[in-house]
Amino acid sequence: MTYSPEICVVGLGYVGLPLAIELAKYFPVTGFDIKDSRITDLKNNIDPNREVDSEELKQSSMSFTSDPSAIKKSNFIIVAVPTPIDDHKSPDLTPLIKASETVGTNLSEGAIVVYESTVYPGVTEDECVPVLEKTSGLQWKKDFNVAYSPERINPGDKVHTFSTITKVVSGDTEDTLEKAASVYSAAVTAGVHKAASIKAAEAAKVIENTQRDINIALMNELKIIFDKMEISTKDVLTAAKTKWNFLPFEPGLVGGHCIGVDPYYLAYKAEEIGHHPQIIMAGRRINDAMGRYFARELIKKMIDKDIAIKNSKVLILGITFKEDCPDIRNSRVIDIIQELEEFGVNVSVHDPIPDGDEVVEEFNLTLNSSPDKKSFDAVILAVKHREFLAMSEAGLRDYCKENAVFYDIKEVLKHE
Numbered sequence: 001m002t003y004s005p006e007i008c009v010v011g012l013g014y015v016g017l018p019l020a021i022e023l024a025k026y027f028p029v030t031g032f033d034i035k036d037s038r039i040t041d042l043k044n045n046i047d048p049n050r051e052v053d054s055e056e057l058k059q060s061s062m063s064f065t066s067d068p069s070a071i072k073k074s075n076f077i078i079v080a081v082p083t084p085i086d087d088h089k090s091p092d093l094t095p096l097i098k099a100s101e102t103v104g105t106n107l108s109e110g111a112i113v114v115y116e117s118t119v120y121p122g123v124t125e126d127e128c129v130p131v132l133e134k135t136s137g138l139q140w141k142k143d144f145n146v147a148y149s150p151e152r153i154n155p156g157d158k159v160h161t162f163s164t165i166t167k168v169v170s171g172d173t174e175d176t177l178e179k180a181a182s183v184y185s186a187a188v189t190a191g192v193h194k195a196a197s198i199k200a201a202e203a204a205k206v207i208e209n210t211q212r213d214i215n216i217a218l219m220n221e222l223k224i225i226f227d228k229m230e231i232s233t234k235d236v237l238t239a240a241k242t243k244w245n246f247l248p249f250e251p252g253l254v255g256g257h258c259i260g261v262d263p264y265y266l267a268y269k270a271e272e273i274g275h276h277p278q279i280i281m282a283g284r285r286i287n288d289a290m291g292r293y294f295a296r297e298l299i300k301k302m303i304d305k306d307i308a309i310k311n312s313k314v315l316i317l318g319i320t321f322k323e324d325c326p327d328i329r330n331s332r333v334i335d336i337i338q339e340l341e342e343f344g345v346n347v348s349v350h351d352p353i354p355d356g357d358e359v360v361e362e363f364n365l366t367l368n369s370s371p372d373k374k375s376f377d378a379v380i381l382a383v384k385h386r387e388f389l390a391m392s393e394a395g396l397r398d399y400c401k402e403n404a405v406f407y408d409i410k411e412v413l414k415h416e
Contacts, residue, residue, distance in 0.1 A: 003179045008032055008074035010099055012042065012064070014257075014327065015116060015151040016080035018051050018162045022187040024062035031064045032071060034102075039066045048355060050326055051155065071106035076183060079103060080116040080151060082257060084330075089264050091120065093127060100128045104135030109143045112176055116151040118262055120206060120269035121199040124148045125172070140172070147171040147180040148198045150205030155256070156325030166190045170201035209262040210280055215249040216259070217283035220290050223251035227297065234411035252410050253294075253332040253382070254287040255321035260330050291335020294409050298336075298378055299343055301405045307377050310344035315376040315399050318383025319351040319359060319367070326354040333382045334363055348376070353385060373398045378405040384412045 005027050009020040012033040020031045033039055041048055042064045045057040071077060081095045096117050103113055113132060115124050129140050138144050149169045154160050167188045171177030177194055185192045195201035223233045233251060240246050254260045263280050270277040299309060321331040337347050348368045351359075356367050379399050381388060388396065393413040397406050 003182050005076035005179075005183050006074045007076045007078065007183070008071050009078045009080060010071070010103060011079065011081040012038060013080070013082070014049055014051055014155045015153045016078070017042070017047060017049070018153060019078070019080065019116070019151075019187075020062055021052050021056060021060050022162050023183070024060050026186040027076075027183070029062040030070050030074060031062055032068065033064075033066060036066045039064045048326070049155070051153075068102050068106050071103060072108055075108065075111045076114070076179075077103055077107075077111060078114045078116060078149075082329075083117045083119055083261075083265070084257065085261050085264050091265050091268050093119075093123065096123070096128065097131055100131040101135050104132040107132060107136040107138060107144055109138060112145045112147055112171075112179060114147040114149055114180060116149055118150060118205050118209075118258065118265065119202055120265040121202045122269070124198050124202060145172050145176040146198070147176050148201045149180060149184060150201055152205075152208075155327050156322060163187055163189050167192045168195050168201050168204055169193070170195040170198045172198060206262050206266045209258045210266055210283075212249070213254060213259050213263050213287060214279060214283040215247060216251065216254055217286040219249045219251040220254075220286050224293065232411060250410065251290075253290055253321075253335075255330045255332040256327065257329045260287065260321075260332065288332075288335075291332045292339045294380070294382075294407075295336045295339035295343075298340070298380060298405065298407050301407065302378055305403055305405060307403065307405070311346060312344075312377040313346050313348065313375065314340055314378045314380065315368070315371050316347060316349045316380045316382050317351070317388050317396065318381070318385060319349050319363070319365070320354050320383055320385075323384045324353065324386055328354050328359060328362055334365075336380065336382060337363075337365070351383070351385070352387060371399055374401060376400055376404060378407060381406075381408045381410075381413070384410060389413065 007029045009016045012031045045054040081099045084092045086092045152165045167184045169180045226233045267277045350368045350371050
């Protein structure tokens with residue numbers, strides 16, 4: 001089919017910017033973000049998230065703006081804003097609703113609005129469409145249409161990128177679906193999958209990370225069991241992986257904007273329709289408790305070495321939610337920090353990857369940019385950044401006092 005989209009991507013974070021850059025190779029694209037500072041960085045060819053390099057930004061034909069009126073000239077609008085949880089672990093749709101209000105206020109007749117944000121089934125049609133109608137004065141399916149194409153960006157992953165991951169697309173009509181599929185298929189070499197409905201596409205996205213969360217929870221529970229048996233979980237998994245159909249998940253902290261959040265969206269909807277999701281919530285309870293578990297295991301190891309806990313000095317290596325990625329959203333390393341502080345431990349955190357100001361804003365925590373050697377009673381390797389692994393255990397132990405504990409919580413180093 002012949003379709004000439006004028007694209008606007010709303011939200012230029014970990015999801016929006018990479019897809020906007022790729023789509024701009026084939027179509028006219030405007031990138032909109034409410035943060036003036038982010039637009040300034042992007043105009044200066046800087047992506048603070050490190051997902052798109054400076055040369056790629058420099059060569060791109062897309063334009064950047066924080067002026068919402070720029071949305072008016074677009075007939076294909078992609079909304080890629082965060083969908084977090086609140087303090088009660090319930091879905092917080094505020095960013096999505098605010099973005100829908102902005103889009104609706106500047107919506108042109110005949111436009112298609114595509115949502116990429118992770119949501120529970122029904123949000124696009126039941127929550128976002130009414131906002132678009134109210135703020136635009138236009139009528140859904142008569143004056144504008146909506147589609148849903150769940151994001152599958154994996155922050156920090158340079159192999160599985162926007163163009164190499166199959167794109168799920170859905171639309172409110174057959175025509176909308178075909179138009180959305182034609183746009184994405186131009187940039188996604190892996191191809192597109194046309195979902196049966198918007199709700200099916202929403203559900204598919206939210207279960208992808210729920211499945212991972214449950215599998216990691218199993219590994220975390222196994223780690224707790226094996227720790228009590230004084231068996232290396234890494235050794236067990238290395239042996240088990242030799243079977244062709246063993247799923248190679250690993251234990252650890254589960255944070256970030258996806259795996260640690262999406263199950264709560266599905267659970268919220270399940271409760272709303274009268275079903276208590278037992279397995280999903282069991283997985284969440286296990287994974288949410290791992291920071292506290294690791295902190296208490298460290299305390300035990302320190303006591304075994306006759307190290308006084310109160311006012312002891314502990315260095316934590318890593319604050320981001322995953323390795324080699326500056327993203328600190330929903331990082332569960334903070335759970336280790338808070339638990340240790342409750343024991344009266346003086347905690348210092350070193351991480352060369354994230355923006356220090358963002359860490360202060362998010363966690364009220366100032367990073368230690370240059371920890372003193374031979375000065376800590378314990379060192380925790382919490383995030384396996386390449387920079388840390390390159391130092392080897394011997395190098396990382398240089399931060400330790402003579403009788404200190406070195407705790408590699410994911411057992412990623414070859415212990416010496």
